[in-house]
Amino acid sequence: MARRRLARRQSMTKRVHSIAVIAGDGIGKEVIPAGIAALEAAMRGTGAELSFTELPWGCEYYGQCGRMMDRDGFERLATFDAIYLGAIGSPTVPDHIAVWDLLLPLRQRFQQYVNLRPMRLLPGLSSPLANRGPADIDMICVRENSEGEYAGLGGRLHVGTPHEVAEQTGLFTRHGIERIVRYGFETASRRPRQLLASATKSNALRHSMVLWDEVTESVAAAYPSVTLRKYHVDALAARMISHPQTLDVIVCSNLFGDILTDIGSALSGSLGIAPGANINPERDYPSMFEPIHGSAPDIAGKGVANPIGAIWAGAQMLDHLGHRDAHDRVVGAIERVIASGRSRTPDLGGQGTTRELGDAISSEI
């Protein structure tokens, strides 16, 4: 492990970065090729390159093999510098199997405890909120990604009988809260507003969220330049709608972040735009980059999915691999193509296809 960790740290200065690609299901298969094309364009001329290895895992694979991924899947993935993921999920496989056989264990096993999700209204797009522009909606969510409500603990008893019971236990550790809150403060301290909102619910969740608040307060002492505000998550959800301009970095638990980032992506004009990075900051394991949307069975196969979430997540991957310039080139190209109105997919009110929008972004890069 120490050797792998060293290799991954050095991967920031490597000439070839090895990327495992799991396009997955539904529109995952449509948006990932657009992402790969954009990333290759962005790396051209940098002296470094990406080497992609496609892995056929997901629900279709489950249909053939009865498993979401190979038995040695984690061991194989651990050898890569990063993982690029489309989406997992299909009407043919129960969601809790699809998610628990691949996605959540991956985030946990590889200690990808930071889920970093920008929520930003790009110039040229309109938000569903009236009279709000890009200056009002520019937030980033730092979501706990390894424990909390999605720890997976619990069980069912007396299944199928009238007194059937299900228990789902949230698990919060001081260590887990401290590392995510610290990452939240670090993120806030690098942004101009130096503003951190902590999502809590310590009025009702009197054990887990009280610990959350206590740990947050104790970490805050090390970041005197950052203004910390504490909001109950329900009020924070409302605030994202009514006063989005008052929010910058949001740090929150796993479930809260899942919900708040769907609100944030809707405020940004479309779920199809929002990117997400699952980061293991210590680089002991590969980090994973994916659009936040799912496999969208309702539009899958039509070639009209918005590829921006996948392309932007790919840009986050370049940043993580040490190529901040290439990241900026990709995000800049997304911004210019959107601002020009050149190509828009139906979710953005246009008639363009995944390929047209993807090609427009790649050639802009």
Ligand code: NAI
């Ligand atoms: P979803 O994100 O797939 O779709 C929600 C709505 O947004 C749909 O109307 C869809 O057409 C639209 N949409 C999503 N991405 C879009 C894009 N790129 N361009 C245009 N429109 C887009 O969420 P849903 O329907 O709840 O889940 C569908 C499947 O995906 C389920 O099996 C679910 O478990 C899975 N899922 C997987 C995730 C992952 O792999 N990380 C995340 C969320 C859901």
Ligand code: MG
């Ligand atoms: Mg979600």
